[in-house]
Amino acid sequence: MAAVKIVVDVMLKPEILDPQGQAVSNALPNLGFATAGSLRIGKHVELELEADTDRAALDQATRIAETLLANPVIEDFTVRLA
C-alpha cells in the first residue's frame, strides 16, 4: 500500500448556466482586460489515497467522485494522477 496523489476536477455541464463564471467574466473589462470568450468556474479536488496500485486508487477516486464530489445531474468530472 502506498499513498497515491490524485486530482479530481469537477465542472458544471456545458448546458448548465454558470452565473459565477459570467460575473467574473463581466468584471474583466473593468480591469482593462479583453472580455473572455468563455469563463467557467469549477472545483479542483486534491486527495491522497492508500492503494496497492495507481489503477486501484483511480478507481476508488472515481467512485468517490460519482458518489459525493460531483452531482452527475449538473456536473462532469475528470480523475487523474497528480
Next chain:
Amino acid sequence: MSARIGVVTFPGSLDDRDAQRAVRLSGAEPVPLWHGDGDLHGVDAVVLPGGFSYGDYLRCGAIARFAPVMNAIVEQAAEGLPVLGICNGFQVLCESHLLPGALTRNQNLHFVNRDQRLRVDSTATLWTGGYDQGQEIVIPVKNGEGCYVADERTLDQLEAEGRIVARYVGGNPNGSARDIAGIANERGNVVGLMPHPEHAVEHLTGPGTDGLGFFTSVLKALVSA
C-alpha cells in the same frame, strides 16, 4: 392523539424552530430529530428545514444527504412517509435522489429575500391537498441557490405527470426552469419547495398565513389515512 411531525436539525439548519412552530400551529406535535440519529422515533411525517446544512460545503445538501437520519428518511419515504423539504431541505431531497433535478446558483447571483406570489399547480400531493388547484398564495422566498434545473425530458415528465407543485408568479426570483418553485415525487408523498411556508403562518411575523396549508394538508391526509 395528534399527529407527530419530525423536524430534522442538521449542523447549520436555520429554520428548524420556525418549522416546529408551524407544525404546532397547524395542530400537530413537532418532534425534533437530530441529523446523527438514524431513528425517526415513529414520526408520521418529516420536514427538512431551510438553512445551510454543513455550511453548504461542496454543494448545498450534498453532505447532509449522507447523515444517518437521511438513510432512515430515504428508506421510509419509499414506503410512503410524507416528507417536505423546504429550501435547503429541497436541495437535500434532490441530492438524495428522492426528487429529480438539482438546484443551482440563482441566475442573477443575488440572494433574493422577499414575499413571493406562487400558484399551486398540484393539489394531488400529501402536502398540498388543502389548497385549491391554481390558487395563488404569498409566502417568503429567501435563497441564493434556488434555480431549479433538470433535463428537458425530466421537465416534460414532471409537467405531464402533474408533479410541478408550485410555480413563481409575478417574477421568477432565481431563473428556475419553467418557473418551478416546488415539485413532488411520483407518489406525491415527497415534496420539495424553495420558498418558505413556515414563515407565513402568522400575521404578526409573515406576509399572511398562506403557508399554513402545507402543514394542515399533511395533517388532514394523516388523519384520514
